[in-house]
Amino acid sequence: MARLRFKAVDEAQGRQTIKVDIPVGKVTEYYGANIFNDDVMRAMLSPEAYTKVTTAIKSGERIDREIADEVASAMKSWAVSKGATHYTHWFQPLTGGSAEKHDAFFDINFDGKALEKFKGSSLVQQEPDASSFPNGGIRATFEARGYTAWDPTSPAFIIYNEAGTGTLCVPSIFVSYTGELLDSKSPLLKSLSALDKAATEVAIIFDRHVEKVSATLGAEQEYFLVDKALFNARPDLMMAGRTVFGHAPAKGQQLEDHYFGSIAPRVNAFMVDFEFECLKLGIPVRTRHNEVAPAQFEAAPTFEEVNLACDHNILLMDVMRRVSKKHNFEVLFHEKPFAGINGSGKHNNWSMSTDTGVNLLGPSTKPKESLRFVTFLVNVIKAVHDNADLLRASIATSGNEHRLGANEAPPAIVSIFLGTQMIKVLEDIENKEIVSIEKGENAYIKLGLNRIPSILLDNTDRNRTSPFAFTGNKFEYRAVGSSANSAQPMMVINTIVANQLVKFREAYDAEMNEHEGKKEEVIVKILKQYIKESKKILFEGNGYSEEWKQEAAQRGLSNVASAPEALKAYLRPEFIEIFEKMGVLTEREIHARYEIELENYIKKIQIESRLIGDLAMNHVVSTAIKYQTKLVQTAKSLKEMELHQEAEPIINIIKEISARVSEISKKVEEMTEARKQANVVEDLEQRAKLYGNDIKNFFEEIRYPVDKLELLIDDEDWPLVKYRELLYIR
Ligand code: ADP
Ligand code: MG
Structure with a gap:
């Protein structure tokens, strides 16, 4: 097996950059x-x-x-x-x-x-x-x-x-x-038309010419590239898309020298090539760069209408898979292909725009438009606050479980980052006394809304630790998994925001009827209330920190790390009601989807568990025993030569290998037993829970001694391609 590793390393090291033939000239031509x-x-x-x-x-x-x-x-x-x-x-x-x-x-x-x-x-x-x-x-x-x-x-x-x-x-x-x-597509389409209807009803309060509102999405796609030969020499990458073993290399991402670094020639050729293929398919890819982790990259398109953008993202991933092979790479979309370094996400930049060309989450210099902007912004905040668990459920998979709330952020806590200026604007609205506006008065000045525009336009705050961040003219849902179909989380956002906008319009109509108030006054009054009710979801600090977990718990925000647990939210009556009311999914369809997600989860963990058992026993333990035999021979010879002291360190290594090997064998056996028990459990939820806890808990316990053996056993004998080779040869 070590032969395969070295053959792969040789092959990878000898690669030439594949020449890419694309027409010179303007992109618009193709x-x-x-x-x-x-x-x-x-x-x-x-x-x-x-x-x-x-x-x-x-x-x-x-x-x-x-x-x-x-x-x-x-x-x-x-x-x-x-x-x-x-x-x-x-x-x-x-x-x-x-x-x-x-x-x-x-x-x-x-x-x-x-x-x-x-x-x-x-x-x-x-x-x-x-x-x-x-x-x-x-x-x-x-x-x-x-x-x-x-x-x-x-x-x-x-x-x-x-x-x-x-x-x-x-x-x-x-x-x-x-x-x-x-x-995934049909409920997405239904959610888009629900949002269109609801958002138009609110947008016409500000401009009666609006006839249609479309949601927009720009999905930034993170991915890893690994040489094809190295990939094929790692059964775990081939079958599960992630490494189940591998000791961290001496150099990981600590120097942060990969992020935005110059792009290696072979990688660049791949990027140029797949982008060309994408552009011919009308996928507007625009940005390419190195990401934080070694061998990690990102591609980002210009945003489009959500349904189109979701199709394009699925297609982009498909094109990348195909083109990568031509360049002797494999592209990894798994959320966590390597332990100890960053995983990959798909940042879903989402907004709404009208057929009159207005981005409803874009600030403006005009006070009247500012009120519209704040109205939509606050409604999104309220929707996320009220349905945070549903949003969390929409991104719950076995892969994303490695990111959310596990070794890496963003955390499983749904919160919204707004930036200091926006926070200030909302505080002003919340705290300002409701004033009544007399005829002829400037409502915006009286309500304090005239100050908003200039403050907002230079809102450039960024917070990379927030799962749902306002980035100046759109929200960036950063917790979506890199392998996910964006249609799922987008469908949920559209649905909850549509539902919220319907409620807002109802509240607005009721107030207007009852009090014959001035429209601005009525809107501000409702927004005040929404801000009060949902401000606990706003968080500006470090989402990755331990303090946030504690604070979030105090605020009563959910923090569900387990995917099956998170998925349960789909079944809550209040959420089913929203899906049905918005005409997106029926109760029956929701139940079916829930089951499919759980099945998926179980199957993925089952595959990984089998892989771990196989690699641990047939690759690692067998190699360890062979190496141990060599050491035993050496120790024996030394002893025969009366070199007892010299034999001592070797005997210690032999002992350590023995201990690790028996630990691995024991755990693998226990894990197999746990799997057997789980497999006969009829109840799907129960089985998913067993897989997510009892079985998955063995993964780290087995990995630890395996990774220790990687450091003990002669490099020449180690059968699995090492992290430093996977991450640095290209
Ligand atoms: P940032 O500086 O926030 O990363 P970029 O301009 O690089 O902003 O945009 C990131 C992604 O967000 C791109 O895919 C971009 O097309 C998308 N985006 C920009 N505006 C919108 C919008 N109104 N709706 C949806 N996505 C948008
Ligand atoms: Mg971004």
Whole structure:
């Protein structure tokens, strides 16, 4: 096995940078070349069909059959002209990734003649034999069929394979035959329309021209790169995406010399290459840099409408996986691939904007607009405060459990960072006496709102330890896991904010009716109350500190480190009520999702546990015993030569190895036993709990002696690629 390690190290060290061939010149010349976008539609569809499709995209209306036929036909011609031979509905089942099943355009007709076809019906709807996708018991009770349906709001795209032929991918939702949602995209779409409706009702208080509010997302993606040969020599990376063993290298991230450092040539070539592929798919990647940990990097796009941005993030990850192989890398999206150094997140920058072009979380220089801004800001704060546990549940996975509340922040406590200036603004609103405004008076001056604009515009505070931070014109949800589908947390934010905005509008209408008050006065009165009710969620200090945990507990904020525990929030009646009221998920769908999440959690820990057992016994212990035998021989020889004192240190090492080996063997046996016991537990919640505690607790206990052995055993014999090799060879 050590042979494999050294072979891999040799291979990795001998790599050349792969040359990337991209056209010189402007990005605009190839941006979106592989998508069926607005320009293509305008050129290829009849004016009538074009108008219908674009209206349907804006309003979410259904597209009728004739139009679908015309769109399908245009899509096919376009795709075939670009070298596509197949098409697929591209959807996001609850496995976390995307799914596809390719059908050829080519077919034969009744007399055996070949033809190319793609009918409107195939564009609009397909019935994949989907019985193997997670459904949380929903379909078993009816029938095993599901169908996928075209989402016209996200453009179709072409993905090319190694042979150079392409597949036309049609973004789709995935539902059961009885109508239950079985994917990540459909509830996201529903949450977006709930938010649109609720936010528009509030936005029109300030500007009656607003007809639509869209949520926006810019998802910063962190990842690690590891040489392909080294990756393949680590079964844990291959199968679980993270290392279960490995002693920390002498140099980790303590010098902080990687962050924003110059990018290594091989890595840079990879970045240029995948960005090129992304740009052709209309994914607006803009930023690339080294992250804090060695071998860790980040890619960030310009923000887009949330549904599109979520699709693009899933696609970006897919493109990165494929392109990395070409550059002899493997990209790691796991939240915690290496112990002792930073893990990876996906920072979801979220905001709302109107069809009149206004960012509702963007401060303004005009007092009237400031009031609108503060209104939306405070409503988001209130929504997060009231539904913090739901937000926490939306990011609970076995991978993210290693970050949140474990060895690394952000903590599992949901809190909001605002920055000193914003805090001051809210304090002013909260503490100022309600004044009544007479006719002709300047309401903003009287309410103290005229001072807000100038204060806010230079709000540049940053707090990297906050899970949910206001960053000047958007919120950054930093606790999302790097491997997650953003659709899940985005769906929850949209839903809780929509629900909150509905309540705000109701309160506003009631006050206005009752008191015939001036609108500004009424708004400030409601906001005052919201600030009072939700300010305990605001925290400006160090989210990673021990003091915060204590303070948060005193404030009554939840701190749930365990993923299964956090997921339970989904089942709380008050949250189910919100999902149902906003028309996003039914109680049945929520239960199904909860089950799927728990199953996922159990399976992931089960795989890791098996890996740990296997690697510990068949790689580490076996190597240790062989090495020990060598030492025993040496000690014997020394003793035969009467060199007793010289034999002493060797005997000590032999003893230490023996002790570690027996500890490892014992723990592995106990862990296997615990697994056996857990596997027969019928109750899913109970089983998840056993996996999350009884079984997972062994991981560290086994890792510790294994990592100690790594330091004792001759480097020449150690079978697993070491951290310093994984992290520094590129
Ligand atoms: P920061 O300095 O806060 O990191 P950046 O300008 O680098 O800000 O933006 C980080 C991410 O936030 C980018 O993906 C960017 O497109 C996104 N972003 C900027 N404005 C918005 C917005 N209004 N809504 C959603 N995301 C946004
Ligand atoms: Mg950021």
